[in-house]
Amino acid sequence: MEGVLLPFRGNILKYEVTDVCDLLQAMCKGELIVKKVCRDWPKEAFGSGLVDECYYDEFEKNATTAAAKVFKVKDFAEGEVKLQEILKNLAAGKYDDKVLPTKEILAVGGEERPELKAIYDNLGKDYTVFTDKFDIAKHKASAEVGISVAEFCIAESGSIVVDNKSYEARVTSMLPYTNIVFVPAKYAVKDMSVACEIIGKVFKDGYCGFVTGPSRTADIERVLSLGVHGPNYLFIIAVEDMK
Amino acid sequence: MAERNIKEEIKAKLKDDVMQGALSKFAEQYPGSRLKSYEGQDIDALRNSFRDMKIDAVNHIEELADKFQASVEKRGGVFYRAKDGDEVKRILVEICRENNVHKVVKSKSMASEEIHMNECFTNNGIEVKETDLGEWMIAIAGHKPSHMVMPAIHLNRYQCAEMFTQELKEEVPGENIPYMIQKARETLREKFLAADMGVTGANFGIAENGAIGLVTNEGNARLVTTLPRIHVVLIGYEKLIPTVADAAKVLRLLPRNGTCQRMTSYMTMVDGPTPVIYEKNGEWVEEDRKQYVILMDNGRLEAAKDPIFKQVYQCVRCASCLNVCPIWTKVGGHVYGHIYSGGIGAVLTGLLNNGLDDFAKFSDLCIGCRTCVTVCPGKMPIPDIIDELRSRYIQKNGAPSMDGIFQSVMSDRSMMHTLLLKAASLTSAPFTNGKFIRHLPLFFANMTKGRSLPAIAPTPARDRMEALYRNNPKNPRYKVAYFSGCNMDFIFSDSSVNVVKVLQDAECSVVYPMEQSCCGKPILGVGDRETGRKIAKKNIEAFEKYDVDYIISACPTCTETLHETYKKLFANDPEWSRRAEAFCKKVREFSSFVAEQYKRMGRLTPTSGGEKVTYHDSCHIKRGLGISEEPRALLKAAKGVELVEMHNCDKCCGMAGSFGMKYQEVSIPMLEEKVKNIKDTGATTAVVACPACMMQIGGGLDKAETGIQTKHIADILAERIK
Ligand code: SF4
Numbered sequence: 001m002e003g004v005l006l007p008f009r010g011n012i013l014k015y016e017v018t019d020v021c022d023l024l025q026a027m028c029k030g031e032l033i034v035k036k037v038c039r040d041w042p043k044e045a046f047g048s049g050l051v052d053e054c055y056y057d058e059f060e061k062n063a064t065t066a067a068a069k070v071f072k073v074k075d076f077a078e079g080e081v082k083l084q085e086i087l088k089n090l091a092a093g094k095y096d097d098k099v100l101p102t103k104e105i106l107a108v109g110g111e112e113r114p115e116l117k118a119i120y121d122n123l124g125k126d127y128t129v130f131t132d133k134f135d136i137a138k139h140k141a142s143a144e145v146g147i148s149v150a151e152f153c154i155a156e157s158g159s160i161v162v163d164n165k166s167y168e169a170r171v172t173s174m175l176p177y178t179n180i181v182f183v184p185a186k187y188a189v190k191d192m193s194v195a196c197e198i199i200g201k202v203f204k205d206g207y208c209g210f211v212t213g214p215s216r217t218a219d220i221e222r223v224l225s226l227g228v229h230g231p232n233y234l235f236i237i238a239v240e241d242m243k
Numbered sequence: 244m245a246e247r248n249i250k251e252e253i254k255a256k257l258k259d260d261v262m263q264g265a266l267s268k269f270a271e272q273y274p275g276s277r278l279k280s281y282e283g284q285d286i287d288a289l290r291n292s293f294r295d296m297k298i299d300a301v302n303h304i305e306e307l308a309d310k311f312q313a314s315v316e317k318r319g320g321v322f323y324r325a326k327d328g329d330e331v332k333r334i335l336v337e338i339c340r341e342n343n344v345h346k347v348v349k350s351k352s353m354a355s356e357e358i359h360m361n362e363c364f365t366n367n368g369i370e371v372k373e374t375d376l377g378e379w380m381i382a383i384a385g386h387k388p389s390h391m392v393m394p395a396i397h398l399n400r401y402q403c404a405e406m407f408t409q410e411l412k413e414e415v416p417g418e419n420i421p422y423m424i425q426k427a428r429e430t431l432r433e434k435f436l437a438a439d440m441g442v443t444g445a446n447f448g449i450a451e452n453g454a455i456g457l458v459t460n461e462g463n464a465r466l467v468t469t470l471p472r473i474h475v476v477l478i479g480y481e482k483l484i485p486t487v488a489d490a491a492k493v494l495r496l497l498p499r500n501g502t503c504q505r506m507t508s509y510m511t512m513v514d515g516p517t518p519v520i521y522e523k524n525g526e527w528v529e530e531d532r533k534q535y536v537i538l539m540d541n542g543r544l545e546a547a548k549d550p551i552f553k554q555v556y557q558c559v560r561c562a563s564c565l566n567v568c569p570i571w572t573k574v575g576g577h578v579y580g581h582i583y584s585g586g587i588g589a590v591l592t593g594l595l596n597n598g599l600d601d602f603a604k605f606s607d608l609c610i611g612c613r614t615c616v617t618v619c620p621g622k623m624p625i626p627d628i629i630d631e632l633r634s635r636y637i638q639k640n641g642a643p644s645m646d647g648i649f650q651s652v653m654s655d656r657s658m659m660h661t662l663l664l665k666a667a668s669l670t671s672a673p674f675t676n677g678k679f680i681r682h683l684p685l686f687f688a689n690m691t692k693g694r695s696l697p698a699i700a701p702t703p704a705r706d707r708m709e710a711l712y713r714n715n716p717k718n719p720r721y722k723v724a725y726f727s728g729c730n731m732d733f734i735f736s737d738s739s740v741n742v743v744k745v746l747q748d749a750e751c752s753v754v755y756p757m758e759q760s761c762c763g764k765p766i767l768g769v770g771d772r773e774t775g776r777k778i779a780k781k782n783i784e785a786f787e788k789y790d791v792d793y794i795i796s797a798c799p800t801c802t803e804t805l806h807e808t809y810k811k812l813f814a815n816d817p818e819w820s821r822r823a824e825a826f827c828k829k830v831r832e833f834s835s836f837v838a839e840q841y842k843r844m845g846r847l848t849p850t851s852g853g854e855k856v857t858y859h860d861s862c863h864i865k866r867g868l869g870i871s872e873e874p875r876a877l878l879k880a881a882k883g884v885e886l887v888e889m890h891n892c893d894k895c896c897g898m899a900g901s902f903g904m905k906y907q908e909v910s911i912p913m914l915e916e917k918v919k920n921i922k923d924t925g926a927t928t929a930v931v932a933c934p935a936c937m938m939q940i941g942g943g944l945d946k947a948e949t950g951i952q953t954k955h956i957a958d959i960l961a962e963r964i965k
């Protein structure tokens with residue numbers, strides 16, 4: 001079976017399943033074969049009163065301190081403009097005077113969000129964009145940019161909370177030199193205690209965690225150096241009306 | 244097992260300018276940076292909630308482990324419990340064989356260092372690569388990590404570059420750190436991509452869902468848990484926590500204390516086998532990776548059963564106890580440590596891996612200053628655990644021979660004084676300088692370098708006491724007994740007289756029980772509880788003969804021993820336990836007691852102007868007894884005295900009981916730092932409330948010919964009594 005169209009967060013999405021039994025079983029249990037820790041964080045995990053956009057500003061401040069570059073935009077349309085700009089700036093050597101190739105891009109999260117899918121499709125006109133998991137796996141070592149999604153942000157630490165159960169999401173956010181992440185600006189929490197409380201509600205298996213700035217080390221003379229194993233750059237595009 | 248020559252090791256490290264520079268800079272910066280990362284947080288509340296969670300965890304460790312195992316297995320992970328390092332290695336080899344593993348990448352794990360895990364791979368022809376940059380570099384050089392969080396802190400960029408050059412077989416210049424980082428990225432990236440198996444430790448393991456948490460800045464743990472098709476977790480029992488929500492209790496403390504960050508770049512939680520896409524027989528497939536979890540004992544379960552040792556479960560491995568340790572910051576982790584370094588290193592060495600012998604080789608480097616306890620996230624009392632380990636070692640191996648002299652003289656006071664006096668009299672007049680003797684034979688010989696020694700008082704305090712009784716107030720508010728301790732008896736006999744004067748002036752009648760002895764700390768400090776108990780009994784009996792309200796000591800170390808340790812010594816002896824309890828309750832430290840009396844008498848009002856004095860907080864009074872405001876209040880109220888604070892006023896002066904004698908190589912630089920800080924204040928007098936510090940600092944100020952006096956706070960107070 002190639003794929004099945006089913007509703008997800010109000011969108012009709014395509015799910016990959018290997019056989020009909022799997023699909024039926026999953027549907028009976030109310031969970032679909034989405035490789036995520038939680039299918040719908042806002043509905044199943046956030047609860048009431050814990051997540052509030054009032055924590056966003058503090059998050060942005062602390063994320064910036066942690067060397068992330070954060071941009072807040074109104075919607076995905078603005079987000080797309082921002083994304084294009086970031087890619088152009090990278091190639092033009094606007095960051096740290098380094099010309100950074102952006103030819104190959106890994107991009108995940110498109111199946112979940114049609115808006116993102118559209119953005120990735122547009123990107124495909126100027127860049128080589130891989131969105132299929134096998135393509136991502138095949139090009140993981142050479143791709144220069146990864147684009148992915150985070151679920152919510154933490155004010156106390158400037159972290160974004162990522163649900164990276166799928167291999168492609170992990171590879172996309174870790175291997176390329178530049179990591180660009182879309183995050184819903186209004187989903188922010190006060191501190192790490194609240195974040196863990198939320199995660200605890202839905203974390204039954206898989207892979208998730210916090211990302212706070214780019215990869216770094218201070219192992220040589222305690223001098224801060226970025227990009228040792230993971231990305232050298234973390235761009236966060238915080239979208240106000242993203243759900 | 245190889246013998247260690249700690250004194251030689253110390254000498255070499257003190258000459259290592261690179262390390263000295265790095266450590267002293269770090270020691271200066273760390274406390275402030277740590278505090279900054281906690282801005283707006285109630286640190287103590289965070290520490291308590293973490294500690295309480297861990298205390299609960301260790302009390303239910305078997306249950307927690309069963310639950311963790313069930314959670315891992317339910318998700319399809321393969322679970323092992325390993326008794327010791329050998330068993331872990333057997334399991335690892337088996338996993339590799341079963342899965343045809345040739346290449347392994349690992350992210351830093353102290354547990355794997357503990358058992359020398361790498362051997363089992365290399366012995367079986369399996370390539371294993373450490374991926375943490377610091378660990379990778381020092382592995383190339385064949386060094387050991389000198390710090391849990393910053394393994395290569397003892398090296399500078401040029402030394403690091405040499406390791407790159409050696410590994411990459413190309414010239415790597417030391418000037419360019421970003422270039423080195425880029426090189427490491429490229430080299431290790433290949434290793435990640437080619438590896439069949441990834442091994443990680445865990446910063447925590449969650450019982451309710453079987454997830455493990457990994458906290459890193461480099462992101463290597465994320466790659467190790469993403470790229471290879473097999474993931475092996477090596478986790479110790481002490482890392483288990485009940486719930487996902489509890490992880491926050493670790494996460495809010497560990498990065499702040501460890502690296503002064505609110506959060507590290509990556510905090511990753513892996514729960515069960517997760518998908519991996521790889522090329523299998525020429526075809527790209529998506530499968531769930533295999534996950535193996537090895538829960539390692541290696542001494543941990545035994546520790547969990549012991550009321551004192553189980554506190555080791557309160558450790559998050561942040562290494563901040565090293566960062567503030569006056570000894571670690573001087574000699575580094577290669578000297579002060581075995582596999583794990585610093586105070587926590589001593590504790591873990593002693594408890595894990597059957598390492599009591601290794602522990603004993605360096606554990607006397609801990610001077611019990613308790614600085615580490617003030618920052619430890621889990622409030623783990625490192626020096627107390629070290630004390631307990633020393634005592635276990637002694638029980639096992641008998642008392643160290645050098646203490647023979649001590650044991651014989653300790654309980655006979657007049658003999659002790661005669662002996663000391665004789666020693667002193669062997670040195671003729673030209674060797675004495677005011678109150679200080681420059682050279683002394685016997686075991687004092689080592690102490691004379693870099694400091695002068697105080698002269699032995701011609702008449703010990705005990706022989707001057709009776710004459711003072713006539714000044715006892717007629718209608719005393721309190722009846723107190725004075726416990727002098729050795730230093731205040733034999734050396735600072737004048738200060739003892741002043742102690743009595745001040746107490747009498749504060750409406751107390753004073754008595755000095757003649758049968759009192761040494762408090763026993765020097766003996767207890769090396770772990771000899773048997774002799775310690777004998778001494779304690781003698782003292783308790785001596786004071787029971789007098790019906791007093793309080794027992795006052797002007798030596799914080801004695802106070803702490805009398806007040807805290809005596810109770811604990813007789814835990815298994817109901818009769819003596821009761822008598823010790825009654826005794827301990829009465830014990831009070833001099834300066835805080837006097838401050839209380841002065842306050843009652845309306846004499847604690849601050850005055851202004853006068854001779855500049857600075858106050859040094861002794862370790863035992865500030866962190867052992869929690870007294871720091873009272874002596875300052877007394878000084879502020881003293882007429883004609885102006886208190887000026889010195890930099891690092893509560894940093895150890897280097898004396899610390901017999902440490903100053905045994906490790907003068909370390910003690911002297913500590914003293915020199917103290918002397919400099921005192922000089923910088925412009926004070927004419929350094930005031931202490933501890934005779935051991937008085938000896939050390941007095942000697943240091945004298946030797947440096949600063950002209951600055953050293954006084955016990957009792958001297959300052961007595962001078963102001965008409
Ligand atoms: S003992 Fe305390 S300070 Fe030392 S590593 Fe453990 S948690 Fe950190």
Ligand code: SF4
Pocket residue numbers: 564567568569570571585586587608609610611612613614615616625626
């Ligand atoms: S008590 Fe002092 S010397 Fe001992 S480990 Fe702690 S900080 Fe270091």
